[in-house]
Amino acid sequence: MSRTARVTLVQANGVAATTAPYSHALIVEAGRLLFISGQGPVDANGDVVGIGDPHAQVRQVFANIQALVEAAGGSLADIVELTAYLRDMSYRSIITEVRKELLKAPYPTATMVEISKLAFDDWLVEISAVTAL
Numbered sequence: 001m002s003r004t005a006r007v008t009l010v011q012a013n014g015v016a017a018t019t020a021p022y023s024h025a026l027i028v029e030a031g032r033l034l035f036i037s038g039q040g041p042v043d044a045n046g047d048v049v050g051i052g053d054p055h056a057q058v059r060q061v062f063a064n065i066q067a068l069v070e071a072a073g074g075s076l077a078d079i080v081e082l083t084a085y086l087r088d089m090s091y092r093s094i095i096t097e098v099r100k101e102l103l104k105a106p107y108p109t110a111t112m113v114e115i116s117k118l119a120f121d122d123w124l125v126e127i128s129a130v131t132a133l
Helices: 054-071 089-102
Strands: 006-010 025-029 033-039 079-086 109-114 125-132
Touching (some): 079 089, 089 109
Parallel strands (some): 079 109
Antiparallel strands (some): 006 025, 079 125
């Protein structure tokens, strides 16, 4: 499924090009917005996936986001903003790799921060999303 909202990439002189799959700014014209709470690496049974494995956890988080977007009638292409919370900034490259694989330009805007704790001790990553349907 393709993006249903009208999305326009905003670029500005004096702002360096992005070095990862995200956009500095987007203008979004949409009829509906879907706000997805921070998703952790938890499967449908409520079990933490990939304890100690940031790759497995990032993939599970994106699978949860995808399931929620699709349940609302959209696709990953409809995501316009991502916020990632990492227990270790070294996981940045994993998130970048997965975003490159799953998302297409214009990429969602994005924020990524390292924090000392998440909701559960076994979580290494949590990501929230805004989707324009």
